[in-house]
Amino acid sequence: MLEIDSIFSKESVLSSHIAGFRLRPQQLEMAHAIADTIANHRILVAEAGTGTGKTLAYLVPALLAGGKVIISTGTKTLQDQLFNRDIPTVRSALKVPVTVALLKGRANYVCHYHLEKCLQDTHLTFVDREEIGYLSLIERYARNSKDGDKSGLREVPENAAIWQMVTSTRDNCLGSECPNHKQCFVMEARKQALAADVVVVNHHLFFADVMLRDEGLSELLPACNTVIFDEAHQLPETASLFFGESISTSQLLDLARDAKIEALMGARDFLPLPDAIASMDKAVRDLRLTIAEENTRIALTEVKRYPDFIPTLDLLVQQLTLLLKLLENQAERSEGLENCRMRAANHLYLLQRWRDDSEMGDYVRWIEVFHQALQLNATPLSIADIFQKQLTSSLRAWVFTSATLSVKKDFSHYNHEMGLSAVQTASWDSPFDYAKQALLYVPQGLPEPQHKTYTEQVVAAALPVLRASRGRAFFLCTSLRAMQRVYELLQATEDFDFPLLLQGQGSRTYLLDRFRETENAVLIGSQSFWEGVDVRGEALSLVIIDKLPFAPPDDPVLSARIEKMAQEGRNPFMEYQLPRAVINLKQGAGRLIRDEADRGVLMICDPRLISKTYGRQIWQSLPPMKRTRDLAEVEYFFTKQNSK
Ligand code: SF4
Numbered sequence: 001m002l003e004i005d006s007i008f009s010k011e012s013v014l015s016s017h018i019a020g021f022r023l024r025p026q027q028l029e030m031a032h033a034i035a036d037t038i039a040n041h042r043i044l045v046a047e048a049g050t051g052t053g054k055t056l057a058y059l060v061p062a063l064l065a066g067g068k069v070i071i072s073t074g075t076k077t078l079q080d081q082l083f084n085r086d087i088p089t090v091r092s093a094l095k096v097p098v099t100v101a102l103l104k105g106r107a108n109y110v111c112h113y114h115l116e117k118c119l120q121d122t123h124l125t126f127v128d129r130e131e132i133g134y135l136s137l138i139e140r141y142a143r144n145s146k147d148g149d150k151s152g153l154r155e156v157p158e159n160a161a162i163w164q165m166v167t168s169t170r171d172n173c174l175g176s177e178c179p180n181h182k183q184c185f186v187m188e189a190r191k192q193a194l195a196a197d198v199v200v201v202n203h204h205l206f207f208a209d210v211m212l213r214d215e216g217l218s219e220l221l222p223a224c225n226t227v228i229f230d231e232a233h234q235l236p237e238t239a240s241l242f243f244g245e246s247i248s249t250s251q252l253l254d255l256a257r258d259a260k261i262e263a264l265m266g267a268r269d270f271l272p273l274p275d276a277i278a279s280m281d282k283a284v285r286d287l288r289l290t291i292a293e294e295n296t297r298i299a300l301t302e303v304k305r306y307p308d309f310i311p312t313l314d315l316l317v318q319q320l321t322l323l324l325k326l327l328e329n330q331a332e333r334s335e336g337l338e339n340c341r342m343r344a345a346n347h348l349y350l351l352q353r354w355r356d357d358s359e360m361g362d363y364v365r366w367i368e369v370f371h372q373a374l375q376l377n378a379t380p381l382s383i384a385d386i387f388q389k390q391l392t393s394s395l396r397a398w399v400f401t402s403a404t405l406s407v408k409k410d411f412s413h414y415n416h417e418m419g420l421s422a423v424q425t426a427s428w429d430s431p432f433d434y435a436k437q438a439l440l441y442v443p444q445g446l447p448e449p450q451h452k453t454y455t456e457q458v459v460a461a462a463l464p465v466l467r468a469s470r471g472r473a474f475f476l477c478t479s480l481r482a483m484q485r486v487y488e489l490l491q492a493t494e495d496f497d498f499p500l501l502l503q504g505q506g507s508r509t510y511l512l513d514r515f516r517e518t519e520n521a522v523l524i525g526s527q528s529f530w531e532g533v534d535v536r537g538e539a540l541s542l543v544i545i546d547k548l549p550f551a552p553p554d555d556p557v558l559s560a561r562i563e564k565m566a567q568e569g570r571n572p573f574m575e576y577q578l579p580r581a582v583i584n585l586k587q588g589a590g591r592l593i594r595d596e597a598d599r600g601v602l603m604i605c606d607p608r609l610i611s612k613t614y615g616r617q618i619w620q621s622l623p624p625m626k627r628t629r630d631l632a633e634v635e636y637f638f639t640k641q642n643s644k
Contacts (some may be wrong), residue, residue, distance in 0.1 A: 246378070288594075447607070
């Protein structure tokens with residue numbers, strides 16, 4: 001352990017490689033705890049407040065220990081940051097000869113097979129002129145690129161529809177049967193990941209591919225000595241998503257599209273096939289039309305409100321059964337037809353399971369409705385047992401770290417949810433001086449959040465604070481509806497001319513860049529800006545939170561979990577809803593103070609923070625800021641700041 005002490009010391013290799021590096025006792029302690037966890041194949045759940053420097057605290061012991069390491073992080077941006085900046089810096093500081101690979105989900109790599117199909121069949125698919133232009137750029141890129149990562153082709157926007165046609169899914173990849181297997185970018189990225197010492201993935205990829213299903217990666221986890229989850233507070237959500245089952249109308253329409261192409265190319269003389277594909281395609285589209293709403297979640301128990309849904313679903317099952325029979329008849333004529341047969345069989349299996357009551361006792365079945373598509377989901381009521389099996393399947397170290405995992409240093413909610421028993425937990429406070437740097441303001445006189453003019457009153461209370469801070473604020477709302485209303489109200493306010501930015505007016509990166517560049521801006525956002533956003537300095541001096549972020553109780557998964565806990569004689573509010581809200585609130589609040597020089601006010605408008613007995617538990621979980629209910633004190637705080 002001496003080695004770790006000297007690496008983190010004042011005049012160490014780190015200080016010569018990292019500008020502004022200083023010894024932070026919390027970081028050193030955390031590095032020791034992680035080194036110990038790795039050496040003894042333990043499980044550590046570690047909360048490290050903002051500014052602890054947790055990335056270095058896990059990279060140094062992980063790279064020193066050797067062996068194979070998987071680091072999983074919340075987003076692709078953080079993945080890129082680790083791969084391009086943090087790991088190379090630590091590797092060269094420590095002079096350890098480790099090889100590193102970056103692995104993304106298969107949708108990030110151009111697929112030669114589907115690109116070729118697309119080029120041959122542009123007349124078959126609906127593409128506009130702009131997309132045909134993109135297609136030729138992608139074709140050139142696929143010929144010249146070393147890794148086929150779509151982020152390397154900036155001329156084609158990340159969200160262009162064409163990407164769906166020229167990348168693969170787990171469903172439509174032909175794997176070893178593929179004629180392009182040898183030059184395949186996905187296979188190459190996986191080969192490099194299997195050979196590397198350190199592999200950087202993201203949580204979605206980890207659960208979807210590494211832990212669960214994709215055969216090409218089945219050797220990755222067994223070979224690995226250490227798994228480190230950064231941003232680990234996101235895992236319960238991600239794991240629920242991937243330990244469940246789902247089938248969407250988009251997947252079924254993709255199948256119809258691909259089957260149409262394959263039938264034309266490989267079974268043109270078999271006339272019943274195009275008709276069966278068209279009927280299945282129509283049944284899928286009709287199913288989406290049975291629910292008029294969009295962007296909503298509906299429990300299966302509520303589906304009776306949509307009388308056409310179940311009959312249309314049954315019709316779809318019939319049409320898909322017929323299509324499967326015909327594909328079985330023709331599958332041996334080409335790999336593409338065989339792939340469609342397998343997908344039809346798998347989709348039919350999932351649809352029937354979702355429809356059948358008897359099979360899914362421990363799952364909650366629900367529908368997520370989007371603008372054009374809908375998805376049938378079956379989510380496990382608890383992920384604990386499933387995850388625990390993965391943890392204990394072989395001897396290795398697991399580290400779960402984030403700035404927000406506990407409620408007043410109590411990790412029982414997180415551990416229980418993830419099925420982590422007999423684990424070590426540790427918590428390091430942020431090194432920032434919150435009492436000096438930040439003020440927590442809860443305005444007086446606001447009604448309970450269900451009051452019909454709540455948002456109007458929140459905005460009225462926020463206006464003097466926004467004026468005092470001269471904009472430079474995030475206004476974070478717990479719902480999209482409230483976010484929209486706040487925007488309208490601020491826009492309509494006379495003598496309020498700070499530039500307003502609204503979530504949805506561009507990508508998150510675009511809006512953040514605008515926010516940083518625009519003086520006195522106010523960014524109004526919801527979930528997208530609640531976490532993973534780092535704006536340092538004066539540009540962000542005020543964070544306003546409209547309500548305590550309790551998940552909506554009518555969410556199908558949440559309400560089924562609450563019901564189950566109540567049946568078990570537990571207290572779902574204290575054990576589940578409150579800790580989740582606390583962890584969310586800590587994330588939102590964490591946007592304010594990002595380094596030692598930052599100063600600012602956190603305004604939480606929800607009066608329950610004071611009026612309810614659980615409110616105390618919430619504010620005590622926040623960093624130790626000075627607290628006030630007095631607007632004059634807030635105004636004085638900013639006057640002092642502005643005069644510096
Ligand atoms: S193996 Fe799969 S991903 Fe690779 S080129 Fe073939 S179909 Fe595409």
